Amino acid sequence: MIIAVDGPAASGKGTIAKALARHYGLPHLDTGLLYRAVGIAVLEAGGDPASPDDALEAAHHLSSALDDPGLKSEAAGKAASLVSAHPGVRAALLDRQKHFANQPGGAVLDGRDIGTVIAPHADAKLFVTASADVRAQRRHDELGRMGLDIHYDAVLNDIRARDERDSARSAAPLRMADDAVLLDTSALSIDAAIAAAIALVEDRPFSAAND
Numbered sequence: 001m002i003i004a005v006d007g008p009a010a011s012g013k014g015t016i017a018k019a020l021a022r023h024y025g026l027p028h029l030d031t032g033l034l035y036r037a038v039g040i041a042v043l044e045a046g047g048d049p050a051s052p053d054d055a056l057e058a059a060h061h062l063s064s065a066l067d068d069p070g071l072k073s074e075a076a077g078k079a080a081s082l083v084s085a086h087p088g089v090r091a092a093l094l095d096r097q098k099h100f101a102n103q104p105g106g107a108v109l110d111g112r113d114i115g116t117v118i119a120p121h122a123d124a125k126l127f128v129t130a131s132a133d134v135r136a137q138r139r140h141d142e143l144g145r146m147g148l149d150i151h152y153d154a155v156l157n158d159i160r161a162r163d164e165r166d167s168a169r170s171a172a173p174l175r176m177a178d179d180a181v182l183l184d185t186s187a188l189s190i191d192a193a194i195a196a197a198i199a200l201v202e203d204r205p206f207s208a209a210n211d
Contacts, residue, residue, distance in 0.1 A: 005017040006110070010130070019194040026105065029097070030066070036076040036079070052088055052089075059083070059089045074148065124181075132156065132159050139155050181200045183196055
């Protein structure tokens with residue numbers, strides 16, 4: 001079974017995808033980490049994430065481990081949003097993501113174009129979202145736990161800017177697949193959101209529950 005989990009930044013899609021992977025015993029890939037790794041590679045090389053050439057060079061020679069804590073930084077997130085807008089970068093990472101999705105037994109992937117580009121044939125598709133204010137508060141709290149003192153308004157502005165870039169880009173823009181199910185986590189706790197996600201997957205007519 002392939003499960004696609006899409007949605008904007010800080011919507012809870014990563015937490016939900018990991019929980020679904022544990023629940024169904026499937027491997028999980030946070031595809032956003034690939035773009036964060038590219039973004040960090042560009043910065044470390046002294047390049048500009050907004051430059052298609054700099055970003056593509058990093059994508060072709062990507063070696064960063066996806067478990068590197070540095071990939072969770074705010075700088076990595078901003079760089080990822082910039083490099084992911086380049087069609088060449090998305091093309092360079094496409095096969096890696098598709099191979100992961102199509103492995104024997106299936107997988108859970110989360111990102112922004114899983115249900116529309118990476119795995120349009122996924123057995124279950126969720127589009128996880130939340131209001132910009134709620135997502136900004138979540139990210140602000142997360143950064144605070146990391147010891148980073150960043151003003152809430154700055155985080156909110158960054159969330160809105162990322163939403164605009166992700167939705168307006170020409171290559172694989174952020175959008176809900178026609179056959180995806182919407183899950184708004186604005187008013188849900190983590191446990192409630194996970195439970196709702198599992199219920200939605202189970203309720204899909206082509207989910208593993210009915211295989």
